[in-house]
Amino acid sequence: MAELTPMMKQYLEMKDRNPDSILFFRLGDFYEMFFDDAKLVSKELDLTLTTRDRNKPPEERTPMCGVPYHSCESYIARLIAKGYKVAICEQTEDPATAKGLVDRDIIRIISPGTVISASMLEEGKNNFLSAVYADESGVGLCLCDISTGEVFATSFPAGPEAQDHLENELGRFHPTEAVLSQGAWTLAGLTDFLKDRLDCMCQHWEEEGFALDHAREMVNKQFTAGLETLPAGDTAAVQATGGLLRYLYDTQKTDLGHIAAFSYYTTGQFMELDLTARQTLELTETLRGKEKKGSLLWVMDKTRTPMGHRLIRGWMERPLLSPVQIARRQQAVGDLVEDIITREELTLTLREVTDLERLIGRVVYGTAGGRDLTALATGLGKLPRIRELLSPCSSALLQSLAEQLDDLPELRELLQRALVDEPPFSVREGKFIREGYSEEVDRLRNVMDHGADMLADLEARTKEQTGIKNMKVGYNKVFGYYIEVAKSQTNLVPEGWVRKQTTVNSERYISQELKDLEHTILSAQDKVVALEYQLFCELKDTVCRHVTQVQKSAATVAQVDVLNSFATVAAAGNYCMPQVDNSSVLNIVEGRHPVVEKMLKDSLFVPNDTHMDDGDDLCAIITGPNMAGKSTYMRQVALITLMAQMGSFVPAKSAHIGVVDRVFTRIGASDDLSAGQSTFMVEMTEVAQLLKNATRRSLLILDEIGRGTSTYDGMAIARSVLEYCADKRRLGCKTLFATHYHELTVLEGEIPGVKNYNIAAKKRKDQVIFLRKIVRGGADQSYGIEVAQLAGVPDRVIKRAREILKELEAGGVERPVVSVREDSGQVSLGDLGGETVLKKLRMTDVNILSPIEALNLLNELKQDLN
Ligand SMILES: Nc1ncnc2c1ncn2[C@@H]1O[C@H](COP(=O)(O)OP(=O)(O)OP(=O)(O)O)[C@@H](O)[C@H]1O
Ligand SMILES: [Mg+2]
Known part of the structure; x- marks a missing residue:
């Protein structure tokens, strides 16, 4: 390789120290990447791959690719999202004053867990x-x-x-x-x-x-x-x-x-939930679409602040176990459910509270700007109103939250006094300190403002003195202020002026007087920018000293927000306050599925009761047709329990819930679950984990366990799992068990604590009508074929399915092997109702048939078939 430039050496040294990060190397207004990083990033972000040394032969050129400094965030974000780490290498000295190679250093490594912007x-x-x-x-x-x-x-x-x-x-x-x-x-x-x-x-x-x-x-x-x-x-x-x-x-x-x-x-x-339970209960996103819509969070999250949004997730992901703590939240929600005015006022006020938590984080981190400070002040400014709204509430929790809300009036007042209402994006260009805050800033600004007047003054005076009518004072970056004189009048220019530039129609000069004035004005500008930045840093430091209080207030606002959200949802959805205690009862009257009831468009949700305890009603075997609502019912029980332990009200007429330590939900393997994961092996691993970890106080939701394998194996597994869960000498915990193996209903009576339920459906002609009501007793039929018909499976297939079913039912489950009808013209006898033909054939002894009798029999059989 050719000799490296000093800068390339510097680059390679940095890269060496951070081999697993993409190195963003600051060069002027760009971050550049070289070599493999450049190739990778150009491919991932669809950027052009270039080179610094075009005059070299292609094999010696260094691949390079760059992103502009001011818009680097979006590029970094995309790389992080793709699972890369980015090391930011900055110039650590001013290039204008640096001698030789500019010093550079890695100032931060950004990875998925450390993003802050x-x-x-x-x-x-x-x-x-x-x-x-x-x-x-x-x-x-x-x-x-x-x-x-x-x-x-x-x-x-x-x-x-x-x-x-x-x-x-x-x-x-x-x-x-x-x-x-x-x-x-x-x-x-x-x-x-x-x-x-x-x-x-x-x-x-x-x-x-x-x-x-x-x-x-x-x-x-x-x-x-x-x-x-x-x-x-x-x-x-x-x-x-x-x-x-x-x-x-x-x-x-x-x-x-x-x-x-x-x-x-x-x-x-906290109530422990494993990942599978979280996912199948669709707490924060749906199983299939991974969307918020359709999840429990979607129904329950009516929070108005970013802190509240984050906290409600946290509460949902860790329901409480202590009835005392749960009751504390419930009372707060109760207060707000009853007081519609406070609730709505709170909602309106909360909407205006800014993200105090992340704002203060950015201030400490050093990435905050003027806008972040004003946003902080605005957010704090809403807290007194929240306190005022909460103070008449009677619940202990709301009372103590009101007390904890510290709006830091002095800090707020300082920020409001110091900063203009809408500061510019950058803190390096001034114009954000409010008038009246700093005498020096005001004085310098005055000079700058007067500068314009003084320039106008000078222009007018010079015109008069020299008699040049076509002249004006202008400014450009290269020469600073200049006097522009039209070419026709350059003969009037006085001795002392120095010519600086010639344009098409004019000449540009500077005079000593103008130069002096320029110095006064420009140095005021530089000074005020520097001073404003210094004041900003001081403000930032002051804010930093209040980190703890701001964080505490933010956390308090978050709680108020979540409680208010619970109340809003409860009031709108006609929820009730559940009685939560350490008993072993699970009693729900007219419970509803919080999400399904919201998703139903043209029908009403049918409420159902649930009663479980550690005595006779420990396990429920739930049978019923496909589409009847078994899965919905079981999840509804789990969700109501979970909501109750979050401290929320629940969708039911009344509920009594003995605290549950863990909820397990397992769904029988089928390929409709997330991305190819759902093999029978996975299902069984999950069942194994459940049986190992569940306790007497757990709630188990088992939805068609064992269906992912052959009928007999599946049924055997389902039965033994159920026996294990129901047996009080073994696990003995509350279990809801949905199955299509109607044979399992014999367990009621065999094992104490097991009861049969089914979700009722009626059959009218060939159609099923779903009643959605859970009733005692096992179901007799699955109506699978009717559901298939409902789903639009072609008539021919439905008809054939009925035939097969009939045959299976005639033969009993002992003979699950079914004849196959092939479309190749080969027709099987059984298929054509040839039972009589078969019977006749079986009874015939070929040894005693004469040829003519045989021919007659053949004719007869043929007629039977037709
Ligand atoms: N109580 C109810 N009130 C109104 N509609 C309901 C009720 N329960 C369920 N449904 C509707 O019935 C649909 C099917 O319910 P669900 O998936 O629970 O049936 P299932 O018995 O588990 O069926 P499968 O045996 O095929 O798994 C739901 O998507 C919902 O639209
Ligand atoms: Mg189901």
């Missing part, structure tokens, strides 16, 4: 970075959203279930990036789970970051609140947190002062 983040969603540490004593997990400053940590003692718990927690937070210690990296299946199921970027991170001493020091230094919640002996959580902090400092190279509050939790505080 608003354009790369989804407003209503947290963006978590996670760190996992594992050793023989246990597994530690830490999650951090650097855009909001939230940090959560927990751990799981070593044991066969540790990894299940870990994966459930990861499934709940859905991090976009994970840094793993050596031990975590080698946990079987963990990286696959992260990559394949959560679409999360995985990195093996330096072990020293996770070392206990180092980690403890980092943790103690970083957090100013919440450390008292960390149990002394929990080293794994500390190590995970330390590793995460180390990663952040190494890649972000900036102040992370907004990450100050530490939140330790144990999984025992």
Whole structure:
């Protein structure tokens, strides 16, 4: 390779230090990429691949591709979305004053878990970075959203279930990036789970970051609140947190002062849901379309602030277990349900609260501009009104939230006094400090304003003195101010003027007087820009000192917003306040499916009751025709339970819910589920996990377990799973079990606690009418063929299906092998109703038939067939 330029050497050195990131190398107004990075980025982003050295032979040219500095964000966002990391290399000294090669350094590495700019983040969603540490004593997990400053940590003692718990927690937070210690990296299946199921970027991170001493020091230094919640002996959580902090400092190279509050939790505080249950219950997105519309969140999220949007997801993903805490939320929701005026006023006010959490994050991070500060002030400005609205409410939670709302009046007043209403985008060009805030700014601006007057003055005076009528004072970047004189009058130009430029019709000059004036004006301009920037930095520092209060207020607003959203949905949907306690009862009167009832367009949703307990009503086997509503009914029970434990009201006339520790939902394998995952093997793995992890207090929703294999195997598995769940000496937990194996209904009576239910349907002629009502007893028929007909399966096929069914029913399930009719003209006997023919043939002894008798018989048989 040819000799490298010093700059290329500098580039390669940086690239060497960050081989796994795409290096954005700042060159003037562009970020440039070279070599393989250039090829990759030009392909991924559809940019033109160029070269710096066109005069060299093609094989020696360096591939290059660039993006403009001012619009780099959208390019970076697209690369991050495609799963790359981007290292930003900036010029760290002013090129104008630099001697020789400009110093450059990597100022940040951006990865999916560390994006901070608003354009790369989804407003209503947290963006978590996670760190996992594992050793023989246990597994530690830490999650951090650097855009909001939230940090959560927990751990799981070593044991066969540790990894299940870990994966459930990861499934709940859905991090976009994970840094793993050596031990975590080698946990079987963990990286696959992260990559394949959560679409999360995985990195093996330096072990020293996770070392206990180092980690403890980092943790103690970083957090100013919440450390008292960390149990002394929990080293794994500390190590995970330390590793995460180390990663952040190494890649972000900036102040992370907004990450100050530490939140330790144990999984025992929340209802545990694994990823499969989350997905099949369609909590935040639908199973098939992955859309919000059609999910529980879509129905329940009427929040108005970005903080509220994020928190409601959080509450949905971790329903509570403590009836006391649940009741606290319920009372708050109750207050707001009853008071329509407060509710609506709150909704209107909340709508105007800005994203305080992320704004303060950007301020600390150093990426905020003037607009962010005014937005912060505006947001804080709405808090007094919220406090005022909440103060008459009686519930303890709303009362304490009202007290916690700190609108920081002094800070707000300072920002409002200091900044104009609509500051420009950049803080480097001035014009954002409000008049009256700084005497010096005002004075300099005065000079600038007067500058215009003075220039006009000078122009008028000069005209008079010289008698040049066709002249004016102008400005350009190269010469600064000049006097432009029309060519026809250049003979009148006085001695001392210096000619600077000739244009078509005029000459341009400068005079000493003009030069002096220029200096006064331009230096005022430079000075005011610098001063405004300095004032901005001071304001920023002042704001930074209030990080904790702002974050606290933001968190409070988020809670108010979610509670108000619960109330809004409850009032509009005619929900009731469930009674939640530690009993083992699950009693729902006229319950509805919150989402399906919203999706139905031209029919009304039929409410259904549910009663389950740990006695005679432990397990319900639900049979009924296809399309009857079995799946809907079972999910409705799970969702109502979940909503109740979130502290929300529920779609029912009344409900009594004994707290459930975990909800499992399993759907029999079929290929209508997400992307080829749903093989029988996956189904069985999930069932295995459920049987291992469920407890007496869990709620199981089993929807056609075993249908993914042959009838007998499937039925056998379904039956033994059900027996296991129902048996109080084994699992003995509340189970809803939908099946098309009507044979399983014999279990009522055989196993205590099992009851049969079916969802009623009536048959009129060849048509089914769905009643959607759940009733006691097993169903007798599946009406599968009628449903197929309803779905528009061609008549010929339907007719043939009826024939096969008849045949099967005649032969019983002992003879499931059915004759095949082929279209090749070969007609099978059985197919044509040839039972009599067969019978005659069987009874005939060929040995005693004469030829003529044989011929007659053949004729007879033929007639039978016709
Ligand atoms: N209670 C109800 N009131 C009104 N419509 C309902 C009710 N329950 C279900 N439905 C409607 O019936 C449709 C089918 O329901 P669902 O999928 O629960 O049937 P299923 O019994 O599980 O059928 P399959 O056996 O084929 O799985 C739903 O999409 C919904 O539109
Ligand atoms: Mg179903």
